[in-house]
Amino acid sequence: MSAATIVSLPDQSTARIPKMNFLTKENGLLSWLLTGDHKRIATLYLISITFFFFIGGALAGLIRLELLTPQTSLMAADTYNKVFTMHGVIMVFLFLVPSVPATIGNFVIPLMVGARDLALPKINLLSWYLYIIAGFMVIYTMAAGGVDTGWTFTSPLSTHYLNTHVISTGLAIFVAGFSSIFTGLNFIVTIHKMRAPGMTWFRLPLFVWSNYAASILMVLGTPVLAITLVLVVLERTVHIGVFDPAYGGDPILFQHLFWFYSHPAVYIMILPGMGVISEVVSTFSRKRVFGYTAVAFSSVAIAVFGFFVWAHHMFIMGISNYAALVFSLLTMLVAVPSAIKIFNWAFTLYKGSITFETPMLYAFGFMGLFTIGGMTGVFLGTTGTDIHLTETYFIVAHFHFVMVGGMLMAFLSGIHFWWPKWTGRMYPEKISQFAAVVTFIGFNFTFFPQFILGTLGMPRRYAAYPPEFQALNVFSTAGATILGVGYLLPILYLTWSLKYGAVAGNNPWQATGLEWQTQSPPLTENFPVIPIMDHEAYDYEWLEKQNLARLRQEEVV
Amino acid sequence: MSKSTATANGAAAEVHHEHPPYQRHHFESVEQQADTTNFAMWLFLLTEIMFFGGLFTAYLIMRNWYYPAFVEASHQLNIGWGTANTGVLIVSSFTMAMGVWSAEMRKKGMLVLFLSLTWILGMAFLGIKSIEYHEKWEKHHVPGLHWSDASFLNPASDPEVYKEYHDKPLAPDMAEKAGMYFFLYFAMTGMHALHMIIGISLLTFMIFRARAGAYTTGHVTYVENFGLYWHFVDIIWIFLFPLLYLISRH
Numbered sequence: 001m002s003a004a005t006i007v008s009l010p011d012q013s014t015a016r017i018p019k020m021n022f023l024t025k026e027n028g029l030l031s032w033l034l035t036g037d038h039k040r041i042a043t044l045y046l047i048s049i050t051f052f053f054f055i056g057g058a059l060a061g062l063i064r065l066e067l068l069t070p071q072t073s074l075m076a077a078d079t080y081n082k083v084f085t086m087h088g089v090i091m092v093f094l095f096l097v098p099s100v101p102a103t104i105g106n107f108v109i110p111l112m113v114g115a116r117d118l119a120l121p122k123i124n125l126l127s128w129y130l131y132i133i134a135g136f137m138v139i140y141t142m143a144a145g146g147v148d149t150g151w152t153f154t155s156p157l158s159t160h161y162l163n164t165h166v167i168s169t170g171l172a173i174f175v176a177g178f179s180s181i182f183t184g185l186n187f188i189v190t191i192h193k194m195r196a197p198g199m200t201w202f203r204l205p206l207f208v209w210s211n212y213a214a215s216i217l218m219v220l221g222t223p224v225l226a227i228t229l230v231l232v233v234l235e236r237t238v239h240i241g242v243f244d245p246a247y248g249g250d251p252i253l254f255q256h257l258f259w260f261y262s263h264p265a266v267y268i269m270i271l272p273g274m275g276v277i278s279e280v281v282s283t284f285s286r287k288r289v290f291g292y293t294a295v296a297f298s299s300v301a302i303a304v305f306g307f308f309v310w311a312h313h314m315f316i317m318g319i320s321n322y323a324a325l326v327f328s329l330l331t332m333l334v335a336v337p338s339a340i341k342i343f344n345w346a347f348t349l350y351k352g353s354i355t356f357e358t359p360m361l362y363a364f365g366f367m368g369l370f371t372i373g374g375m376t377g378v379f380l381g382t383t384g385t386d387i388h389l390t391e392t393y394f395i396v397a398h399f400h401f402v403m404v405g406g407m408l409m410a411f412l413s414g415i416h417f418w419w420p421k422w423t424g425r426m427y428p429e430k431i432s433q434f435a436a437v438v439t440f441i442g443f444n445f446t447f448f449p450q451f452i453l454g455t456l457g458m459p460r461r462y463a464a465y466p467p468e469f470q471a472l473n474v475f476s477t478a479g480a481t482i483l484g485v486g487y488l489l490p491i492l493y494l495t496w497s498l499k500y501g502a503v504a505g506n507n508p509w510q511a512t513g514l515e516w517q518t519q520s521p522p523l524t525e526n527f528p529v530i531p532i533m534d535h536e537a538y539d540y541e542w543l544e545k546q547n548l549a550r551l552r553q554e555e556v557v
Numbered sequence: 558m559s560k561s562t563a564t565a566n567g568a569a570a571e572v573h574h575e576h577p578p579y580q581r582h583h584f585e586s587v588e589q590q591a592d593t594t595n596f597a598m599w600l601f602l603l604t605e606i607m608f609f610g611g612l613f614t615a616y617l618i619m620r621n622w623y624y625p626a627f628v629e630a631s632h633q634l635n636i637g638w639g640t641a642n643t644g645v646l647i648v649s650s651f652t653m654a655m656g657v658w659s660a661e662m663r664k665k666g667m668l669v670l671f672l673s674l675t676w677i678l679g680m681a682f683l684g685i686k687s688i689e690y691h692e693k694w695e696k697h698h699v700p701g702l703h704w705s706d707a708s709f710l711n712p713a714s715d716p717e718v719y720k721e722y723h724d725k726p727l728a729p730d731m732a733e734k735a736g737m738y739f740f741l742y743f744a745m746t747g748m749h750a751l752h753m754i755i756g757i758s759l760l761t762f763m764i765f766r767a768r769a770g771a772y773t774t775g776h777v778t779y780v781e782n783f784g785l786y787w788h789f790v791d792i793i794w795i796f797l798f799p800l801l802y803l804i805s806r807h
Contacts, residue, residue, distance in 0.1 A: 117583035119593045185600050193593040194583075223604045227611035231744065238701025240740045242615045248734050253618055257611050530585065 015505030017424040021521040036121030037524050041128050042106035043422075046415075048128075049095055049103060050491070052135060056090035057487060059083050064446075064480040067473045072463045080463035081148035082164070086138075088151030089169060093176045094135055096407055097265060100272035101218075102127070102183050104414045105211045107422060109187060111515035112205050114196025114533060116525045119189040123182050130179035137172035141165045150461065152262070155243035155254040159235045167236055170229040177222045177229075180268070184218030187211055196514070198533035202296070205513050205537050206289055209296040210275030213303035217264040217271075220307070225261035228254065255317055259310035267306040269403060270370075271299055273410030274341055277363050280413050281345045283511040284360040285352025288538035291344045298337035298344075305334045315386045324383050331381030338374050342367060357509075358429065361436035362413030369405025369443065373398060376451065391461075394454025400447045412439070412490060419494065420508045424520045425501030431493050439486030445479025512543050579776040591778045598782040602789045605752075609793055612748065616741045616800065623734035625727055628805040629709050630738035632722045633698060635689055639802040642685045643794065649678035650791045653784050660780040665773040668780070672764045675787065679757045686750055693739065700736040700743070709735045745797055752790045759783060 022039045025031075032040055062083050066074040075083065110118055118124050141147055147169045149158040158166050191204070191212050235241025235249070243254040282289045289295055311319055311327040319327075345367060354360070376398040379385045389395060419427050449472040458469050465473070507516040518527055535542040577587060584590040620627045652674040659667035696715075697705035708715045709732035712724035727735070763783060766772065772780045 115583065120597055121581075121583065123597075181604050185597060185604070188600055189593055189597040193589065193596055219600060219604050220607055223608035224611045227608050227748075230748075231611075231615065234740070234744060238740070240700040240704075240736050242619055242737065242741065248623065248730075248737055250618065250622070253615060257614070525582065 015503045017503055017521075018519045020523060021424065021519065022524045023423075023521050025524045034125075036117065036125060038106050038110050038118045038121065038124060039422075039522065039524075041121075041124050042103050044128050045098060045102040045106060045131070048132060048135065049098055052090050052094040052138075053487075054491075056087055056095055057484065059087035059090065061480065061484060063087060064477040066463055067465070068477045070465050070467045070470050075463070077463040078148060081150075081461070082146035084461060085148050085150050086142055086146055089147075089173070090138060091403075092151050092265070092269075093173050094131070094138060096269040096403055097176075097180050097218075098131060098183065099269070099407065099411050100276060100414060101187065101211055101214060101268075102131070102179075104276065104411075104418055105187065105207075105272055106183070108418060108513075108515050109190060109208060109211060110194065111421075111518065111522060111526055112208050112513050113191060113194055114199050114514050114527065114531050115190060115194035116527065116530070118186045119194055120182075120186050124186050127179045127182035127186070130175050130182070134172045134176035134179060137168055137175065141168045141172065144168070152258065153229070153232060153254075155232065155235075155249075155251045156245060159232055159241065159244040159249075160246055167233050170233045174226050174229050174233075177226045180218050181222045181226075184215035184222070187215040188219065191215075196530050196533055199514075200533075202293065203533055203535075203537050204296075205275075206278035206292065206295050206299075207272075207275035207513075210271045210278070210299040213299035214268045214271040216300075216303045217268045217306060221261040221264040221268070224257055225265075228257040228261070231257075252314070252318060255314050256310070259313045260307075263310040263313060264303075264306045266399070266402065267302055269407050271302060273366065273407040273414075274299065276410045276414035276417070277345060277366050278341075279511070279513065280359045280363040280417050281348050282538045283417070283509050284357060284363075285349050285354045286510075286540055287348055287352040288536070288540070289344065290347035290350075291340075292537065294340055295344050298340040301337040302334060305330065305337065309334055309381075312381050312386070315383055316390055328381055328383045332378065335374065335378055335381075342371055342374075356433070357416075358427070358432040358436050359413045359417035361433055362409045362416065362439075365436065365440045365443075366406055366409040366413065369401050369409060369440075373401030373403075373406055376401065389454060391459055392454040393450040393458045393460055396460050397447045397450035397454060400450070405443055405447070409439070409443075412436070415490070415494070417509070418515075419497070420504030421515055421520045421522070423498055423501070424504055425497050426504050426508060427490075427497045427501060428493050432490065435486055435489035435493070438482060438489065442479050442482030442484070442486045446476050446483050447479070449473070449475045449479070510540075510543060510547075512538050512540060517546075577774075577776070579771075579774075587775075591781075594778050594782055595785075598785050602785065605789060605793075609745075609748070612741070612745050613796070613800070616745065619737050619741060623731065623737060626709065626731050626734035627738045629712065629722075629724045629727060630698075630735040630742075631801060631805040632718050632724060633693075633696065633708065633715075634742075634802050635692060636802055636806075638685050638689050639798055642682055643798050645678050645682045645685065646791045646794050649675050649682070650788050652678060653787045657777065657780050657784045660767075660772045660777040663773045663775070665767065665770055668767050668773060669764060672760060672767055676757060676760045676764060679753055679760065683750060683753055683757070686746065690743075693743075698739050700740045704736055704739075706732040706735065742801055745801070749790065749793050749797060752793070756783075756787055756790055759786075 022037055025037075032044065035041060062074070063080070066072070066080055066083075068074075072080065106118070106124065110116065144165050147162075147164045147166055149162060149164070149166060149169075153166070153170065191208055195204070231242060232254070235243055235247075240247045242249040243251055245251060278289050278295060309327060309331045311323055312331045315324050315328075376394070380389060380395060380398060416427055416432060419425075453469055453472050453476075456469065458465055504520050506519055509516070514531055514533070515522070517531065580587050580590055584593070652671045656668055656671035656675060659671055693699055694703055696708065697703055698708075706729070708718070709724075709727045710729065711726055712722075713719050718724070726732075760783070763772075763780065767780075
């Protein structure tokens with residue numbers, strides 16, 4: 001084979017699924033439920049979060065259907081409140097927070113750093129069980145009649161006025177919080193202590209860096225949410241507490257404690273996604289990520305700045321003008337590391353050998369939509385415009401651009417990217433490219449009109465609206481239908497590919513990460529021998545040399 | 558190609574290095590395992606600091622808002638029992654530290670002895686705490702369940718406390734806020750007691766394991782990490798005690 005081609009692709013037709021791998025090691029339900037293998041736990045997580053994603057998605061569908069007409073036609077206003085609350089709770093705590101870290105991160109981080117497992121396998125399994133308990137508690141809440149506080153549990157609404165199931169939801173999120181803490185803790189410990197020989201900090205793939213940054217936020221932020229929810233639950237139980245003004249409490253204190261977690265939480269949700277994009281962009285433009293160090297540190301910078309911007313959720317809630325000024329300024333600062341990432345990905349593409357496989361299409365979607373989401377965040381971080389735009393559909397559109405357009409795109413990108421490693425089989429390329437395009441179109445149809453609705457003044461969280469907003473809402477609902485198709489397609493063809501997909505071989509993308517240098521699906525202990533890292537991350541020349549050496553060896557044999 | 562790698566992988570996967578039974582399969586060495594779990598415990602304690610931090614923040618803000626109520630309410634605490642409990646916990650930290658030392662020195666009898674002493678002292682702490690809780694119940698100082706403002710509206714009605722502090726009667730709306738103090742008192746000491754209960758449960762398990770000789774063959778990380786947790790719970794109390802009992806003494 002000539003060395004002139006940049007990539008020497010392996011002959012996939014001869015590849016076979018290795019008989020011994022983590023999926024075939026043991027059989028039976030118990031071997032899954034009691035497993036310590038990070039890849040199996042990641043699989044359990046993948047199944048469970050997909051389940052909750054579709055419940056949350058169905059609720060979103062109901063919201064959009066209700067908003068098709070200006071009157072409350074499909075459901076009563078208080079049912080609508082419950083539906084959007086459950087949508088928010090499920091999507092934030094049961095999907096977005098664990099999405100990339102607990103599934104993809106769980107699967108690939110030990111492989112990427114060259115370890116046999118996460119540092120604490122039992123804690124990892126415990127984290128999944130806590131997640132499942134939290135999930136059941138949320139389902140119980142829905143079955144028992146739901147909760148209508150909004151996912152933010154704003155006091156005194158949550159502590160005083162409402163008679164719905166705040167307690168069970170609060171406890172569910174408390175439990176889910178500990179699941180997230182344990183995942184984050186496990187990642188930090190693994191990245192610090194389990195790296196293979198030669199795997200220095202600056203040889204780590206950027207996916208590891210961004211998950212490390214997200215883990216810091218999980219470990220430091222989530223406990224504060226946990227204790228806040230405990231106080232809300234206690235306050236509802238004994239009718240005295242620190243948040244409800246009727247008992248002498250301070251509702252602003254609730255806001256401070258809640259957003260001290262929940263603002264960093266949006267970085268917990270987006271940072272791992274950014275890590276996926278770094279991997280995918282590098283692999284499919286066949287270039288080292290431009291400004292590796294800057295991208296690595298920008299993740300950490302986002303984590304650090306992320307802790308000092310929470311009060312921008314509270315500009316209209318009675319914090320002092322000076323506090324608002326400082327928090328507004330700090331909010332602008334977060335835009336800097338985010339922009340560093342976007343620019344560096346753009347420069348990675350520059351003069352790269354770009355190919356448009358599905359993960360790359362999703363990654364392009366991410367870059368465009370996240371940029372719009374991020375820029376509109378700057379509008380909202382500016383105190384003056386925030387007072388006009390907050391609590392309108394503008395803010396709904398903003399965070400859906402970041403969370404759905406950003407994180408969900410990144411999640412799907414990552415799932416497609418690592419699917420061959422995970423299952424040993426390729427997903428069908430054409431239909432998945434189609435799904436990626438459908439998702440992108442559907443997404444823009446759904447959420448772009450909401451920016452316009454917001455600037456026109458349509459408030460969020462109402463089941464009815466003035467008739468002049470109907471045209472744009474119809475647009476949005478129609479878009480949501482397309483988006484729904486975009487999300488259903490992957491579940492169908494990915495399931496199909498489990499049996500009928502082409503066999504992937506070890507390294508179908510010719511990517512450089514250590515996870516691609518082992519068999520697919522990997523062995524339970526990941527590597528037969530712990531690898532020694534002797535090159536930088538994203539070193540495609542090293543990979544080329546490896547491939548040549550292997551070819552020569554085979555010719556000799 | 559893939560066939561050859563697969564067999565090579567399969568063959569190599571069978572090879573297992575000799576290592577002590579307590580070394581988990583995914584660690585390269587015992588040192589790495591000790592180092593890793595130790596680091597994990599420190600990180601966990603960091604999350605615990607943030608967890609209690611929320612409560613401390615709420616306490617400090619409410620104390621600033623309702624200072625007179627918080628001062629008078631704290632006068633109702635029993636300093637004698639509080640001090641005794643502080644002493645009990647500090648001594649238990651000492652016995653725990655000795656426990657870690659005996660595990661390192663591979664002295665099984667001493668380890669069991671010190672762990673048992675720590676267990677007894679932990680139970681003593683909870684016992685004293687429950688005496689204090691009972692006292693609050695009798696005085697109607699349990700907000701939401703068993704509450705009356707009487708001792709703050711009319712401090713002289715509680716001669717024992719009045720003799721010492723000569724508290725002035727509080728206005729009814731401020732007297733009500735004493736309930737806030739006791740809400741936080743129960744939330745904070747309750748959360749602390751919950752950590753003690755978790756600690757004692759783990760300790761029970763460890764005493765049995767120690768008797769079987771699990772920690773005296775060179776595998777001390779479990780005892781060491783539990784020690785860290787125990788000291789941490791102790792330190793939380795070291796902050797709770799002055800904040801709740803002492804800073805409003807005069």
